[in-house]
Amino acid sequence: MKFHIQSPHIHKLNPETQKLIEEKFERLERQFDRIERCNILLKKEKSAKRNNFLVEAILVIPGNDLFAKELAESFETAAQEVCRSLESQLKKHKAKLHNQATASADQQLEDDDFE
Numbered sequence: 192m193k194f195h196i197q198s199p200h201i202h203k204l205n206p207e208t209q210k211l212i213e214e215k216f217e218r219l220e221r222q223f224d225r226i227e228r229c230n231i232l233l234k235k236e237k238s239a240k241r242n243n244f245l246v247e248a249i250l251v252i253p254g255n256d257l258f259a260k261e262l263a264e265s266f267e268t269a270a271q272e273v274c275r276s277l278e279s280q281l282k283k284h285k286a287k288l289h290n291q292a293t294a295s296a297d298q299q300l301e302d303d304d305f306e
Contacts, residue, residue, distance in 0.1 A: 192217070192226045198233040212246075212270045219250065219274065222281045227251045233266055246270045250277055257281065 194213055198204045216229050234245040243262050246269035250257040259276035263269035 192220050193228045194231065195228065196231045196233065201233065201235060204233065208266055211267055215270050215274045216248065219277055219281060222278055223252065223285060225253055227253070231270075236262070244269050246273045248273045248277060250281075252284070255284070257284065 194216065196204070196209060196212065212231065212233075216231065219229070220226055228251040230249040230251070232245075232247040234247075236243045236245055241264065244264065244266045245260070245262050246266060247260045248258070257277055257280045259273040259280070261269040261272040261276070263272060
């Protein structure tokens with residue numbers, strides 16, 4: 192899986208933070224091996240009370256792309272929540288693919304029975 196990390200308005204991303212984020216997203220490959228690319232956007236948003244860190248991720252996979260977004264008090268926390276969301280979406284996507292393959296196989300068996 193290729194990573195494309197963007198961090199507009201952040202002049203230099205801490206290498207430790209970048210490595211940690213990449214490690215978290217690499218876990219997703221264990222769930223689904225056909226992930227082509229992961230686009231990650233890191234933003235620091237200011238609010239009246241505190242600084243908020245936004246992490247958005249798009250997983251490019253065959254068929255549909257998966258998207259998750261999280262706002263937290265650190266990039267690490269936000270990235271962890273985004274990964275959890277994407278893991279859940281990947282599990283649902285895999286189940287959907289499995290159900291389609293099973294239905295297709297069942298349909299083919301039924302068609303063979305009529306011949």
